[in-house]
Amino acid sequence: MRERNPGSVLALTGYEWSHDCPAAAAVGTIPQVRGLRLAVFPASLCAATLVVEAVAIGLAWGLEPRFDTIVYAVYTLTLAGSGALIASRRPRNPIGWLYCGTALATALTADLAQGWGLRAAANGWPAGPFAEWVAAVSWIPAGTAVVYTILLFPDGRLPRSRWRAVGWANAAGAALLLPGWALTPDIGYIFLSGRNPYALPEIPTGALVAVGLTLFLGSLVLSIVPLVQRLRRATGVERQQLKWVVFAAALMAGLLPPVALLWSVTPLVQPVAAVALTALPVATCVAILRYRLYDIDLVISRTLGYLALTALLAAAYSASVLLLGTVVGRRSAWATAGATLVVAVAFRPLRDRIQAGVDRRFNRARYTAVRRVETFLERLRAGHAAPEEIQTVLREALAVDDLDVRISLPDSGLAVDLYGRPVTGDRDDRRERWPIRRAGTTLGDVLVDDPPERVRALLPTLADAGALAVEMARLRVELRRQLAEVGASRARIVAVADAERRRIERDLHDGAQQRLVSIGLALRHAQHALDGTSPEARQTLDGAIAEITVAIDELRELAQGLRPAHLDGGLGPALRELARRAPLPVRVDATADRFPAEVETAAYFTACEGLTNAVKHARASAVELSAGRQGDTLVVRVADDGTGGTQARDGSGLTGLSDRVATQGGRLIVDSVPGRGTVLTAEFPCVS
Amino acid sequence: MRVVIAEDQALLREGLARLFRDGGHEVAATRADAEDLLATVATTMPDLVVLDIRMPPTFTDEGARAAANIKRHHPKVGVLLLSQHIETTHAMSLAAQEGFGYLLKDRVLEVGDFLSTAERVANGGSALEPRVVAHLVAPVHGGRLARLSERERGVLELMAQGLTNAGIAGRLVVSERTVEAHVRHILTKLDIPESEDGHRRVLAVLAHLRAVHEIP
Numbered sequence: 001m002r003e004r005n006p007g008s009v010l011a012l013t014g015y016e017w018s019h020d021c022p023a024a025a026a027v028g029t030i031p032q033v034r035g036l037r038l039a040v041f042p043a044s045l046c047a048a049t050l051v052v053e054a055v056a057i058g059l060a061w062g063l064e065p066r067f068d069t070i071v072y073a074v075y076t077l078t079l080a081g082s083g084a085l086i087a088s089r090r091p092r093n094p095i096g097w098l099y100c101g102t103a104l105a106t107a108l109t110a111d112l113a114q115g116w117g118l119r120a121a122a123n124g125w126p127a128g129p130f131a132e133w134v135a136a137v138s139w140i141p142a143g144t145a146v147v148y149t150i151l152l153f154p155d156g157r158l159p160r161s162r163w164r165a166v167g168w169a170n171a172a173g174a175a176l177l178l179p180g181w182a183l184t185p186d187i188g189y190i191f192l193s194g195r196n197p198y199a200l201p202e203i204p205t206g207a208l209v210a211v212g213l214t215l216f217l218g219s220l221v222l223s224i225v226p227l228v229q230r231l232r233r234a235t236g237v238e239r240q241q242l243k244w245v246v247f248a249a250a251l252m253a254g255l256l257p258p259v260a261l262l263w264s265v266t267p268l269v270q271p272v273a274a275v276a277l278t279a280l281p282v283a284t285c286v287a288i289l290r291y292r293l294y295d296i297d298l299v300i301s302r303t304l305g306y307l308a309l310t311a312l313l314a315a316a317y318s319a320s321v322l323l324l325g326t327v328v329g330r331r332s333a334w335a336t337a338g339a340t341l342v343v344a345v346a347f348r349p350l351r352d353r354i355q356a357g358v359d360r361r362f363n364r365a366r367y368t369a370v371r372r373v374e375t376f377l378e379r380l381r382a383g384h385a386a387p388e389e390i391q392t393v394l395r396e397a398l399a400v401d402d403l404d405v406r407i408s409l410p411d412s413g414l415a416v417d418l419y420g421r422p423v424t425g426d427r428d429d430r431r432e433r434w435p436i437r438r439a440g441t442t443l444g445d446v447l448v449d450d451p452p453e454r455v456r457a458l459l460p461t462l463a464d465a466g467a468l469a470v471e472m473a474r475l476r477v478e479l480r481r482q483l484a485e486v487g488a489s490r491a492r493i494v495a496v497a498d499a500e501r502r503r504i505e506r507d508l509h510d511g512a513q514q515r516l517v518s519i520g521l522a523l524r525h526a527q528h529a530l531d532g533t534s535p536e537a538r539q540t541l542d543g544a545i546a547e548i549t550v551a552i553d554e555l556r557e558l559a560q561g562l563r564p565a566h567l568d569g570g571l572g573p574a575l576r577e578l579a580r581r582a583p584l585p586v587r588v589d590a591t592a593d594r595f596p597a598e599v600e601t602a603a604y605f606t607a608c609e610g611l612t613n614a615v616k617h618a619r620a621s622a623v624e625l626s627a628g629r630q631g632d633t634l635v636v637r638v639a640d641d642g643t644g645g646t647q648a649r650d651g652s653g654l655t656g657l658s659d660r661v662a663t664q665g666g667r668l669i670v671d672s673v674p675g676r677g678t679v680l681t682a683e684f685p686c687v688s
Numbered sequence: 689m690r691v692v693i694a695e696d697q698a699l700l701r702e703g704l705a706r707l708f709r710d711g712g713h714e715v716a717a718t719r720a721d722a723e724d725l726l727a728t729v730a731t732t733m734p735d736l737v738v739l740d741i742r743m744p745p746t747f748t749d750e751g752a753r754a755a756a757n758i759k760r761h762h763p764k765v766g767v768l769l770l771s772q773h774i775e776t777t778h779a780m781s782l783a784a785q786e787g788f789g790y791l792l793k794d795r796v797l798e799v800g801d802f803l804s805t806a807e808r809v810a811n812g813g814s815a816l817e818p819r820v821v822a823h824l825v826a827p828v829h830g831g832r833l834a835r836l837s838e839r840e841r842g843v844l845e846l847m848a849q850g851l852t853n854a855g856i857a858g859r860l861v862v863s864e865r866t867v868e869a870h871v872r873h874i875l876t877k878l879d880i881p882e883s884e885d886g887h888r889r890v891l892a893v894l895a896h897l898r899a900v901h902e903i904p
Contacts, residue, residue, distance in 0.1 A: 509772040510742065513793070514697045520797040521703030528710045528799075545797050552794045556773055565773045568748060577774070 042087035045100040049080040052107040059115030063122055071274035076111055078278050079103040082285035089289055093156040095149055096288075099281055102145040109138035121192045129197040136190045137182045143216065144174045146280065150223040150249060154241040154287060163226035166219045173215025180208025224249055240453060241287040247300050248283035252276045301366070305355045312350060317343050369397040369458050373465045380469055387472035388418040397462055398455050400448060404428075405436070407444040407474045409481075415444070418470075420477035434459050438467040443474055487663075491598075494663045498601055501563040508559040513552055520548045567604055570594050571627050574604050579625060582611055589626040595634055599684050602664050603627055603636045609657045610638025610680040618642025618678055634684040645674035657682075689810050692728055694719040694739035694751070695770075700793075704738060707796060711803045720744075722754035729758055729765060736810040740793075741771040741778065752778035759785055766810040770796075774820055783894055789815030789850070805850075814850035814890050821848040824897040835877045843870040847893050 038046065053073050060069050083099025090096060113135040120128025147170045151158055158164050181187065184205035188195040199205075227249065231242040255276040262269045320339035328334045359367035376393045379385035391405045406415045406423060415423050431447040446463050448455060527541045559565070566574035572590040579586035595603070607625055614620040620642030627636045646654070654670060661668045666684035691708050693715060695701040705715045716732040719725055721744045729737060737758055741751040752775075755767045759782070766787040769779065779790035789809035795817070796802050805815045825833060825844050836844065846856040853871065857864040871889075875882055880892045 506747065510697070510747065513772050514700050517793050517796065518697070518699040518703050520794070521700070521707055524797065524799050525703070525706050525710060549794055549797055560773065565775075 038084050039088040039091065042084040042096065042100055045087075045104055046080045046084035049076065049100075049104045049107045052104065052112050053077055053080075056107060056111035056115040059112070059119040063118040064114075072111060075274045075278045076103055076106050079106065079281045082281035085285055086288050090156075093288065095152055095156055095284060098145055098149060098152070099284075102142060106138065106142055109134050110142070113138065117192070129191065129193060132191050133182070133196070133198055136187055136196075137178060140174055140178050140181060140216070143220065144170055147220050147223045149280065149284060150227055150245065153227065153245050153284065154238060159226040159230070161226065161229075163222070163229070166222045166226070169215050170219035170223070173212045173217075173219055175212070176208050177212030177216050179203075180205045180212050184209055221253075224253070240457075243300065244283040244287035245280070247303075248279040251279045251303075301355065301358050304358045305351065308354050308358065309347075309351055312354070313343050313347065316346060365454060366458060366461065369462055370465060372397040373462055377465070377468060380472070387469040387476065390466045390469035390473065391418055393469075394446065394462060394466060398458060400451070400455055402431075402449040404431075404447045405444060405470060405473075406447060407470065407477055408442065410474075410478065416477060418473045418477070420480055434463050436463050436467050436470050438471050443467060443470045487665075490659075491663045494660060495598055498563070498598060505559045505562045505565065508555050508562075509565070513555050513559075516548050516552050516555070520545050523548075563601070564604060567597075567600055571600050571603055574600075575607055575625055575627060578604070578607055578611065582623070583615060584620065584622060586611070586623045586625055589624070589628070591628045593629055595684070595686050599634060599664050599666075599686055602660050602666070603634060603682065603684065605660060606636045606657060606668070606680065606682040607638055609653050610640070610678075612653065613646055613678060613680070614638070614640035614642055617646065618644065620677070629686075632685060634686050636682045636684075638680040639677065641677045643674065644672045644676050644678050646670060646672040646678045654680075689713040689736060689807060690716045690732065690734040691806075692717045692719070692725075692732055692734045692737045694722055694725050694737065694743065694754070696720050696740060696743045704796065707799060707802075708806075711799070713803075722750040725754050726757055726761060729762055733762075734765060736766040736768060736806055738768045738770065738806070741769055741775060749778060752782070755782060755788075759788065763787070764812075766806075766812065768806055768809050768815070774817065779817065779820060780894070780898055783814060783816055786814070787812045790820070791815065791817050792819060808850065813852075816849050816894070818845070818849055821845050824848060832878055836874060840870055840874050840877070843867060844874050844893065847871065847874075847890060848897060850890055 053076055057069055057073050079099050080103035083096050083101075083103055085096070086093060087096030087100055113131040116125075117128050117132035117135060119125060120131060148167060151163075151167050158167055183196075183198060183200045183203055185196050185199035185201055186206070186209075188199070191197070224246075227242065227246055231239065231246055234242055255272055259269045259273045259276070317339050320342045321335050324335035324338045328338075356367070359370070373393060376385055376389065380387060391403070394405065395401060395403045405418055406428065407418060407420075408415055415428065417423055428447055431449050432451055433445040433447050435445055436443045446459060448459070451459070523541050523545055527538055530537055530541075532538070564574050564577065566577045570592065571594075572588075572592055575590045576588050579588045594600075607627070611623060611625070614623045618640050620640035622641055624639045625637075627634065629635075654668070658668045661682045661684070664684050666682055669681045669683075670678070671681070672678040689708075691713055693701055693704050693708075695704060695718075698720070701718050701720065705718055708715050716734045717728050719728060722739065725737070725739070737755075739751045739754060741749060743750040743754075751769060751771075755769050758765055758767055763785075764787070766789070767782075768789040768791065769782065770791055770793045771779075772793055774792070775790070782788050783790060787809055789805060791802070791805065795805075809815050822845060825836075825841055825848065833841070833844075842860065843856060846859055851859065853864050853867045857867045860867070872882070874880075875889075875892075878893075878896055880896055882889075
């Protein structure tokens, strides 16, 4: 199973994802076209069977029920096709050749002989009764072929144990049954003439048939036993293969007895036998050639589910018709309509329940795994679980450790993990992947290293079930990324604004202020040049220079408010300067450490806002101002002894400050109890 | 008095030069930046260097660093640092030296005061911006400065600005003996040892104020 080519892996994974979509099945087989090409000898056997069957259909057409003709032709041709496929792909496996031979033999001895017998009787051709005689015994070698198919499956070797005797028993049974059946007068009813033309009443055919049939049917039933034993011991691929044939055999065992019972009651059941028989070559073919393509567990559980559902719905329908019939009168359209309604309403919930029950009974692994994911989804909906846990849930449900869920981001297609962290390395490229889809969108992939067969079988269903959680995780990742982007752009805006303040402050200091000083100096020079000639002019100049001094002072205050030049020297000098300018006693305890300029600015404005609040609103008498490093955090604290009760309101200084602090990744805490003063704390993360 | 001026703004540089010339002093050289200022000082050996704190190329503290350099190589040359805004860190670390002054730029408009301060610095005295001093002597909650009376705080301010007893007496229009009495009281209240040398006294006062304000 390791020598698959990459194309078939793709087809495989692509297919497994939509196992209930026939179109996808067709797509899945495209890369396998090479495998459908037949080897020459099996192909010619198949062609010969086809020709013989075509002749047989032509002969029998119209002389027996038409569906009889068609259905058995379909069976024979399916057997021939399966045999040719298996013999081409696995020429060492005798099952393929057994099928090829059985198909040709069936076409000749059953279908062609039957057709000839019917046509000969109708048109007066020769050897009609002989052909009928051949057709009447043809089922015996065909039955032996079935028994040997089951015994030889899947590797073409007979079982090593004593169950090998089943094969001998069947051969012995067939050897007794064949002459007994062929020569007994009891099968006269099969012939158009009403009697077996080759009957030899002097031979004890009754005893031959009795012993032979017992051995024959007993070996048919017992041939299942080694198969089931093999199934119990088998793991991996062989187990999957065996399940297919057990399924087909069980289908035969389940359908053929009632068909046999009802054979003469209604002709409607007769094609069912052909369907039951056709199931074995199809199942064998799939099991040997394409066991990975079709999910046998799903096929089995769905079959059982629908059989039980059909039975229950039929019972419910009959009961409803009966019950409503007694109420509204027999043959009332209302009874039928009501019963239909009951069945329609019951269908969906009943199907889910039956399916869960069937899964629980017959497919424990699938049931437990799906249940695990569903329990998680319930907890997720209730808010008790985070969607990112889906990876752990899948790992637990499948009992594999090296399973990862990757999200592909919608805008970039970048693969990230469930928390939005980019996935580095090319390890992922070597892992087998199952896409996770929801509403037609591919959300991401489930990646597994060397998945065992049971994981392959379960993952599509589980990933389907978990897609909701993956979608939620993806939305959360997107949200986080967008929030980070918004935060970053807010930080950029503040940084730009701070740079602009700095530029204006510098322009005021170095531009306008200096220019005013120069003008003042020029006036002083003029004053000096006048040198007492005009006392009035001298006074005017004094006044002008006094005005200029006031203007310079005002500009200095303005620039100080924009961005404190003291911050050039760090938080310590800036905070002490702030304290000096305050109209109330301020105790400063500031670190000499330096921090990023934006953080220092935000810390400074925190102190400003705290002081302003203490002075303007809190009627405080003293303030304590501290700034220091606590681990990786810069903590700025403004504590006053004022009235307290301060709150951050929209548009207040505190709200703006909170934004500014948040921009630096920090947080602002206002602790203001009425009567106990206000403590404003800002914490900034800073890794030194 | 021979003066070297370093100021990046041409208009202000010329204004300052004219101011000193009008006052009867010699302007030995003017410079637009601090780069070869030390060489200029070495060749011209002025009595005083007047320089701006912020100068090219970074406009942060080129002037302050140049001032420290000049004092290291030429301790006798007086240095007067000018700035646009109150600058505690650099000013206070340099003020603990003889012949150093620090003023806000607009002080130059009070021509008389400015020139006499410049002369004091050129002669080895100190000068500290009155606004800075006013902040320094403002009483800190629970500190020793709170023990001073209003008048004593006024005297302390002038001491810290670098004025002598005679200068303080002139400003406050009191006798020099009164000033001496105030100074004694102040030094006692602040636990500063007395000293006959006026400059040492200023240094002691500044050291005390720096300690109070935790200025490095």
